[in-house]
Amino acid sequence: MKNTRLARRFFGNLVPRLFGSAIILFIFYPQSFVSSTDFSDIYDFYKKGNYDTLVKVSRSALRKEEIDYRILLLYTASEKDPEEIDKTLKSIYDRKESHPGIFYNSVFLFLERCLVLENIESGLYWGKIFLERGSSSVRYAEGLYTYACILFEDGKFSEAKQILSKLKEWKSTEKLNKKIRILELSIEKKMEAQT
Structure with missing residues (x-):
């Protein structure tokens, strides 16, 4: 019984604390929570003629240490x-x-x-x-x-x-x-x- 109360108190307070921590992390490190851009997204922009969006999204993908060279190719073809x-x-x-x-x-x-x-x-x-x-x-x-x-x-x-x-x-x-x-x-x- 005592253990149950302790567990409720601990886990009852844990959820709001975790949620608060996640919000703080998101505010200071938003790029960690944004899903990574993959080639299929960029290629869809290219096929649809959304070159401005393609360029904007590609720039962040091309700053990563490991880049997808296919994204670079579409970026080079689309950047004004x-x-x-x-x-x-x-x-x-x-x-x-x-x-x-x-x-x-x-x-x-x-x-x-x-x-x-x-x-x-x-x-x-x-x-x-x-x-x-x-x-x-x-x-x-x-x-x-x-x-x-x-x-x-x-x-x-x-x-x-x-x-x-x-x-x-x-x-x-x-x-x-x-x-x-x-x-x-x-x-x-x-x-x-x-x-």
Whole structure:
């Protein structure tokens, strides 16, 4: 009987104390109680065209120590601000010595954006990294071509030519081979004009 009363007193007070502690923890550490974002959530936003939501939710997922590179790929495809993509890629790149091919697929998407937006500085930075480390990407040949285009836009014709020579070692599609040949001709014209 005495034990029962003690148990009731202890457990009767325990529930409100636990509830109060949970509220305090939630106030000070809300991120611990928010369910983790997984790829399927992000992919649903992508399929529905909710890119702003995708970007917002992805940012917190990409700050974690272990990231899902598929989320990074969708983030890179959806983020409007190239500076934010650049910062995010650098943050992830600096965390580890090596990354899987899907990381370099994201770099490829960013290289394309750098070329279109004439963001030469970032394009040169990531192009060099892609050249040296991105061979595991399924978009490696296209990435090298994009990097060569960025070099061409920056007036670095001999470097662009070297990239195209390296690119010829890879099996490229007929369409890409035509683009390579057109860029080579453009480089030759520019180099002739300089002499």
